[in-house]
Amino acid sequence: MATPKSSHANGKACVIPGDFTVLPIKLYSDSNTQHNLYVKEHKVREEKSSYRPLDKTLFVLNIPPYCSEDVIKELFSQFGSVTSVELNEHPGSFHSGAKPSRYFKPAQKQCFKVGYVIFRACSGIAAVKSHPFDVPLVVCSTQPGVKTGVRKWIQQYKNNLVQPDRLQHVVDNLMKNFDLKKKREEEQQKLEAEQKEEDQEGWVKVTKGPKGAKARPYSEAADERTLRRERRKKKRKELLNFYAWQHKNTQKEHIADLRKKFEEDKQKIALLRAQRKFRPY
Numbered sequence: 001m002a003t004p005k006s007s008h009a010n011g012k013a014c015v016i017p018g019d020f021t022v023l024p025i026k027l028y029s030d031s032n033t034q035h036n037l038y039v040k041e042h043k044v045r046e047e048k049s050s051y052r053p054l055d056k057t058l059f060v061l062n063i064p065p066y067c068s069e070d071v072i073k074e075l076f077s078q079f080g081s082v083t084s085v086e087l088n089e090h091p092g093s094f095h096s097g098a099k100p101s102r103y104f105k106p107a108q109k110q111c112f113k114v115g116y117v118i119f120r121a122c123s124g125i126a127a128v129k130s131h132p133f134d135v136p137l138v139v140c141s142t143q144p145g146v147k148t149g150v151r152k153w154i155q156q157y158k159n160n161l162v163q164p165d166r167l168q169h170v171v172d173n174l175m176k177n178f179d180l181k182k183k184r185e186e187e188q189q190k191l192e193a194e195q196k197e198e199d200q201e202g203w204v205k206v207t208k209g210p211k212g213a214k215a216r217p218y219s220e221a222a223d224e225r226t227l228r229r230e231r232r233k234k235k236r237k238e239l240l241n242f243y244a245w246q247h248k249n250t251q252k253e254h255i256a257d258l259r260k261k262f263e264e265d266k267q268k269i270a271l272l273r274a275q276r277k278f279r280p281y
Contacts, residue, residue, distance in 0.1 A: 011132020011133065011134045011135055012133065013129060013130050013131055013133060014133035016038070018040070019040050020039065020040045020061070021038070021039050021128070021129045021131070022036050022037075022038060023036065023037040023038070023137065024036050024037075024133060024135075024136035024137070025075070025136055025137045025138070025139055026138050026139065027138075027139050027140060028139075028140050034136045035062075035064055036062065037060055037061065037062055037063065038061040038062055039058055039060050039128055040059055040129075041054075041057070041058065041125050041129070042057035042058060042059040042116060051084075051118075052116055052118065053118065055122050055125075056118055056121070056122055056124070056125065057116055057117070057118050057119075057125075058116070058117040058118075058119065058124070058125050058128060059091075059114070059115075059116060060072070060114065060115040060116070062112055063112060063113045063114065063115050064112060065110045065111060065112065065113075066146050066152065067139065067146070068087075069085045069086070069087055070085075071139060071146060072085045072087070072115055072117065073085045073117075075137060076117050076119075076124070076128065078137075079119075079124045079127040079128050079131070080119045080121055080123055080124025080127060081119065081120040081121065081124070082117060082119055082120070082124070083118045083119065083120050084118045085115060085116070085117050085118070086115060086116040086118075087113045087115045088113060088114055088116075089111060090114065091114050
């Protein structure tokens with residue numbers, strides 16, 4: 001990585017509308033073409049996160065795909081000590097969730113990105129904003145440096161290859177943590193069920209609840225619901241047609257229903273005949 005020269009102070013920084021400072025970079029020192037980064041101090045009133053201090057965070061646009069977080073950190077370290085670098089596809093809030101696994105994560109999109117560079121001191125941002133436009137920064141001071149093109153694809157392919165024993169170790173740890181989580185959830189559900197358990201007489205087991213919780217007032221509707229639940233429980237416990245007398249009673253009730261329906265049909269037929277509307281054929 002090239003270091004700033006003493007002639008940097010003789011030039012002037014290029015500031016464009018939006019308070020962005022143009023920071024030219026080159027992949028190699030002998031490159032004929034250069035790429036421009038657009039940087040400015042990160043100032044977002046809604047964001048009050050300690051991960052991006054407003055007076056120490058630099059907002060960077062137009063970061064090329066070949067620049068990783070390590071490359072950006074090394075590039076800006078010449079202006080001051082850099083604590084962390086964050087690269088995203090779009091500007092947005094900081095995601096403090098768990099870091100995805102190396103083996104189980106979606107492929108990253110190859111595109112120009114935006115970045116947040118957090119310096120240890122405020123002087124780092126001032127040094128970047130005063131960098132002269134006519135002195136581009138060099139990403140790779142030695143050959144081959146950053147891999148691009150086919151060399152980069154080969155390196156990505158090699159990084160995707162995983163040893164079976166290492167992958168098995170990661171999977172075992174993942175399943176072990178998952179089983180522990182499920183076990184804790186089952187124990188919590190069991191504990192909650194015991195606290196709400198009711199006895200056969202309809203009484204509710206009362207335990208100490210959270211602080212500030214109010215007891216439910218007594219009402220006849222609550223008693224009626226409790227009685228209905230008890231009736232359903234007893235009905236489920238009964239065995240239908242288990243004994244001989246239960247089977248006989250069921251048959252008698254069925255025959256009685258058939259006779260009742262037969263008498264009702266006879267009365268309907270007699271009424272239709274009287275009205276001369278009964279035509280069986």
